[in-house]
Amino acid sequence: MTIHDSRDLAVSTADADLVAGLEKAHELFLTYSGDPLGEIEEVLDGAPDFVMGHIFKAALLTQAMETRIYRDMVDALEKAEALAMRANERERLHIRAIRAWADGDFHRAVDLWDEVLVHYPRDLLALQLAHLSDVLLGDTTNQRDRVARILHAWDESVPGYGYVLGLYAFGLEENRDFAMAEECGRRAVALNPADAYAVHAVAHVMESQGRQSGGINWMRSREGDWAYGNFANHLWWHLSLYHLDLGQYDRVLDVYDTCLRSTDQSGDRYEELDAAALLWRLNLLGVDVGERWKTLADKWEPSATDTLYAFNDVHAMMTFVADGRWEVADRVLHAHERYTTAANDANSAMTRTVGEPFCRALKAFAQEEYGAAVETLLPIRYRTRYLGGSHAQRDVIGLTLLEAALRDGRHELALALASERTALKPTSPQNWRFAARAHRGLGDHRRAAEAEARAVALHG
Template structure:
């Protein structure tokens, strides 16, 4: 048994596999483009490396593409066989595989809970903590993220191998609850301890964006450019934040430049890249900016992805791209897909039924009076779509636009009231969990 990859116990006997796995876990933490290659090197050195197989399974699921669910299930099967070949594997491996099983079955929330429970006595073990943090981000469980990072903070010290990366996750949980001063301080310390911590750098950028401090936000991102520009496609997301800050300042030419060169430099179909691009072009459209032919690239990819409802958050952005160019047939396909999704099982079926379908109708301009009557409930439930507060602002703006289009001044007032109430409730819930972070 080996203790490696930020204090994870594995059953491998290969030193080469362990070295490669350490690089893979560090790459995961740093959003490195070399992570996949390091994971592959691990499995070349030891095809039965259980933790690497589990990480491969989670990585496929987090990409939220229907065809990759099969790949994740295959990784799960391989991990189970590998454990059987090694007398059941270590307890850490068993927990990872047990959690992956829930995720493959469609419950990210259950998977995150299993990781928490399995590592309850060692909450700062980085890999399971980071995976659960990512899963909760995708299902909009900000309270769970902060609860988990607070447990880490109970045992945190600068001597931990992943000290900076752990702080970066904690900073993000604080920010999502509106604890901006604490989030900024913790995020800055995270980056100071670990310059590769793009997530901590990202958390601080959220603080400035949510407070409307565009000058500080732009300065922070430009100062950290040497770090985040080396990331994988997370660099596109960081550029998206930079573009939003410039958009708030009304610098539309700069926003379009950042879009072309940094937000959408490649025609990828990763749902996160699409979400960056779609929400930014949509905002530009709403402010009367001519975005030229930029929707065409997104619409082409959206048409290919219109039948994939693996993640409702992704489907709603796909829908917005097609609605923007008046692709009615594609819009109808997505609506039917979400209707089918809502009758299924798993976390995303509930999201589709309670939030996805009414939001989809609003984005597509097909909202009914009944949809507009349930604005309060829709806004309160919106976090379950996943993503961050900043990302969900796109949906909030779409709802506000629908209310304004239909002359619903009372609805607009309710949107503002609910948004303010959500902010207060987040702070109240978070205050229960707020740790002595500083």
């Protein structure tokens, strides 16, 4: 027996209440609110043979990218696999995709979710998982085009259309189509103010365009919709970036202390990497953050050698080197060496290409070996998308390279890098301050003063 869900997709069950419970859990996942895992577990407690329930649980856990979560994901997957004979073709494709993910073949998993979307373009779970995986893998083009490929099957009459627009908005932004990205993002938020991902897409547009005051106003005006959900840490990080660009470091630290810093020692890695990324940016700018590094490094140290996801590893490394934990930093590098020698999965390629070199550069930078940091980062600066994340998140690599060049006295290189930044985002005070320092290092005090004046004028 099958029942069709709100988007007319067949679900292998005869119980309409199970489908309703599944859709409720998925809505929480889409809005980054509540407890979608607890919601689906409650459904499964009463119906342990509900195959799509196990699929959803396993799919949800794929996105955690944490070793401590991995066993739970595999358990849910194995329960779904044991029920595969009861599943329909769409559901079996989901099972195969999650199995590929569990085996470390992230690209194959995305290909299988894409196959689901070709045949079932209204499968919002497949779309969400493929899109989030594109972000994890740094597949910028498909962050946009994968959503575009299913738009023919959607309009405002289909439940969840706003979420599709929100995903599309982010993909458009990452491909620098800022006008359409903002239009789609604002439209998604108008359809559903609780869509934190769409709020986040518009925040990205404003950060990329250097619209600091507009970004602050956007985030604060929507604060009631996002500040208490499961995506709040990342959105507080976005708000902090605007203040950071304006040189308002006291406000950045206030946001960090009151909103961004997690108090849970076990930690959610996605939350903790936002904290590490923000403190490292402050560190590059010479801002004293006191004991904050120690607290954060304490949280990261238990997972120092996980090597499950390179993006996590580099943020862990920031905390270790900033707090002077050289032995722990070396453990990370040794774990990378063992892992990349033995493994051949998607993450090992990410680690080998960007993660491990960036970790070495972070250690060199913290030990004031700025020349070594420059030499390590220069060859990978155009490959950083393979680390995953967004342009805004990966910008920390470019910032580290530029600051290392300045501190190493390589002012011609620093000026070239700063010029690249001012051309791309001319309304960024921080970019003009970098340019001023480079000109000053080259002895061109007139142009240094002009760049500094631009920075001051942009403070508003």
